[in-house]
Amino acid sequence: MRTYQKVIVSILGVLVIMVAAVTGYGMKVLGDANKAVDTISQQVNRTTKKREVAVNFGDKDPFSILLLGVDTGALGRKDHGRSDSMMVVTVNPAEEQTTIVSLDRDILSDMLDGVTFDKLNHAYAYGDVELAMDVVEKLVDVPIDHYVMMNMQGLRDLIDAVGGIEVDNKIDFTLEKVHVPAGKITLDGKTGLAYARMRKDDPEGDIGRQRRQREVIAKIVDKLISLDSVSNYQKILKAVEKNSRTDLVWDQMLNIVTNYYPAFENIEQAQLEGQGEQINGIYYQILGVNELLKVQNLLKEQLGLPTNEELEIDPQFQYSINGFIGNQFYDDRDYSSQENSAESFYEQ
Template identity: 30%
Template sequence: MKNKTLKIILWTLAFVLLLGIGTAAGYAAYVTDQVRQTATESHEELDRGEKSEKRVEVVNPADDHTSVLFVGIDDSQKRSNDANGNRNALSDALVLATFNDDNKTVKMLSIPRDSYTYIPEVGYKDKITHAHAFGGIDSTVETVERMLDVPVDYYVRLNFNSFTEIVDSMGGIQYDVPFDISEKNSRDMHGAIELDEGYQTLNGEEALALARTRKYDSDLARGQRQMELIQEIVRQSMTTSTINNIGDILQSIEDNLSTNLAFDQMIAFKEYFFQKEGLSFDKMQLDGEGTYINNVWYFDVESDSLDETKDQLRTHLGLDSLQDDDDEINSFAEDDDENDSM
């Protein structure tokens, strides 16, 4: 099954629904109780504990700049690397979101699944998607932290296969399809999804096909399309009709979600969602190109793009930029040179 990248949509759904639905004023108390129960049953701490090694202390989403790693996986037996389906799944989607508490802005970075980077769990460079197969969510978080030189405070992991269930539980989503498409469905049936260009209601299978297709435009355009789909899902998840389907939605999430966010931490993000203009975010991508190393295809991230991305994320999290650190080191070196010459 060639499910390459769903990219940004999968895990964001769980996060948006858990953070938003139960926190809006005026909704019935039982909705919040349902969300609380789902959050409790989906809670799973990292082996490292609450705090990233790149933090001095634990951050609180209510008061601090915070980062959340969204991880989309497909842990079906067919996608597993052993005959019994026992090995950890690959991560089909990785997105790091940073939340700035001062101005309530959000940045979202899509990390290409084939990015060639060092994986601490095994001690060598490989595709970043393999980090989850090697050591689960703990290995994935550690690898992303090392690659981007920023703390990953929290994670949200959602099973790839739940995407269609969640969209269907919402009653579908309204979206302006940019072109006619003919695509496989989630069971790899060719031509099962036929869509005409234009504004329409998409069910789960149709939304998934539109998010995954790579035949009709560039990877860059596809990334933009996926971001737009997320924004529509976020907006439409806050409607009354979605709330009426809360039971089905939460059941889809509960069966397929794990996160180290506690319920109180989740609802601390509500101010990002209920601003006057609604949730919006700065979309970020890493530049690079495909390359073969030892006859294996990888995405080789450009060093300048990676450095610039690191600095943007660190600045958004209120951390010192790497450039500032380099300048400080260089100034110390210059001082030492001056002392040596005296």
């Protein structure tokens, strides 16, 4: 599945419900939400290498979440799966901004065993959430503080739980016998899942699909933040607890609700993409040095971290046998300009 970054939504669903509980449903909702969080909480056996001191939600530190959409849970798929959707989300309460950066699943990435370079989405298959977080952390060069994972069925259930989402679909298509017409339409869980998964009929391929995935996230978040969604809180919680997991615990979520909520109302989106290349007969996305640097600096700015003027490359990967820097990147630097800021990098 390529969309289950509907993940931030799973957290936001719980968070929004808790906020609404204060005014609407009281302790009943808080109790149900607490149980749901206990169900989905699963800690990871890793610590970010990019921070000396862990994020303190009480102090309103900016933080990051890796969103993983796993291609299991629906359409008869029950295996471990791969994280065919991956997004890095940064939340900055001082700026009242959330940033979502989509990562192409085919990005050639270091699997951190000293020898293996493979597609980014294989990290989850090789080493579950822990390796996925470590591989992404090295790639984007910012701390990955937490994760949220959701499967296909979770997205479908969540869209239904919020009463559907409205989109302006540009491409009339049918995916696995599910027809999604062009135009301004309301998607339910079934059609919404297809809308987020479709790739082959989109002229932009994975890039177009990832754009639709981010759109779905934003639409669900809008619904979750609205008061109308609170009446469906039990459906939302059910969608979350059956099909997702996270290392965030109840107290952390309460702090996020208290200190970060306005940031979720301002979501900026960006895309990390490279160029397609065949290596040993296998398709990969190869990232440009400058493109990756821009994304790294964008995320660092959002997390309040120092930016870099040049991409840092491990000395052992400085030289390439196939024309790419470190067998992983190509040189897209503009030598007529040294400007590497993240300004105007956001999608319009």
